[in-house]
Amino acid sequence: SYELTQPPSVSVSPGQTASITCSGDKLGNKYACWYQQRPGQSPVLVIYQDTKRPSGIPERFSGSNSGNTATLTISGTQAMDEADYYCQAWDSNTYVVFGGGTKLTVL
Amino acid sequence: QVQLQESGPGLVKPSETLSLTCTVSGGSISSSSYYWGWIRQPPGKGLEWIGGRHFGGSTYYNPSLKSRVTILVDTSKNQFSLKLSSVTAADTAVYYCARHTDGSGWYSVYWGQGTLVTVSS
Numbered sequence: 001s002y003e004l005t006q007p008p009s010v011s012v013s014p015g016q017t018a019s020i021t022c023s024g025d026k027l028g029n030k031y032a033c034w035y036q037q038r039p040g041q042s043p044v045l046v047i048y049q050d051t052k053r054p055s056g057i058p059e060r061f062s063g064s065n066s067g068n069t070a071t072l073t074i075s076g077t078q079a080m081d082e083a084d085y086y087c088q089a090w091d092s093n094t095y096v097v098f099g100g101g102t103k104l105t106v107l
Numbered sequence: 108q109v110q111l112q113e114s115g116p117g118l119v120k121p122s123e124t125l126s127l128t129c130t131v132s133g134g135s136i137s138s139s140s141y142y143w144g145w146i147r148q149p150p151g152k153g154l155e156w157i158g159g160r161h162f163g164g165s166t167y168y169n170p171s172l173k174s175r176v177t178i179l180v181d182t183s184k185n186q187f188s189l190k191l192s193s194v195t196a197a198d199t200a201v202y203y204c205a206r207h208t209d210g211s212g213w214y215s216v217y218w219g220q221g222t223l224v225t226v227s228s
Contacts, residue, residue, distance in 0.1 A: 001170065001171075030212065031211055031212025031214070032212065033212055033214040035154075035215075037154075042203060042218040042219065042220055042221055043154065043203075043215075043218055044218075045214055045215060045216050048208075048211070048212065048214040048216075049211055049212060049214070054216055086153065086154055088154075088212070088213075088214065089212060090212045090213045093170075094169075094170060095156070095158075095159075095167045095168075095169065095170075095213075096144070096156035096159065096167075096169075096207070096213050097156070098146075098153060098154040098155065098156060099153075100153050101153040101154070
């Protein structure tokens with residue numbers, strides 16, 4: 001079965017750049033997307049089709065996907081960005097797959 | 108604005124069948140561009156995809172849950188449903204319904220608010 005691997009936690013100082021990785025076999029050949037989930041809330045899509053931002057998502061959120069790794073980058077990180085982040089992709093055998101999630105701490 | 112709302116029992120006994128419904132408003136469930144799916148999240152853990160169904164009948168299930176899952180779409184009510192049989196405590200989770208966009212990695216812009224289902228006697 002297809003698996004996506006994320007670091008359990010990432011820390012960043014306010015105003016700095018946070019990078020969260022998502023690794024999977026030949027992930028660059030698939031579309032990756034990213035969700036933000038704050039405690040007690042439903043996930044919110046922040047990046048889709050590797051690099052696109054949905055309407056209403058700040059420009060400081062960006063994405064890339066190449067080789068075996070997709071990356072979510074948050075530039076000028078703000079306290080409100082503290083949340084859990086999940087990558088997701090679609091595989092022809094396993095279908096929708098989520099990464100294990102990364103807790104972003106802004107300190 | 109598309110909205111999704113889950114409904115169903117919050118408590119299910121072990122070995123019984125969990126049944127949830129998702130009501131879609133602000134858009135048609137009969138759109139060819141989307142699959143209608145269910146995702147769950149055990150307390151304190153990550154997201155797990157359960158499955159998705161197109162109104163035309165095409166269905167995909169998580170291989171690890173396939174033997175116990177049925178997802179149906181009711182176009183007359185603009186609803187879709189989840190049935191998970193033979194539940195155990197491991198099925199205790201917040202269950203979300205979502206709209207998956209077909210052909211583009213199945214990303215989901217729209218999610219329900221989630222409903223907690225506890226499996227306990």
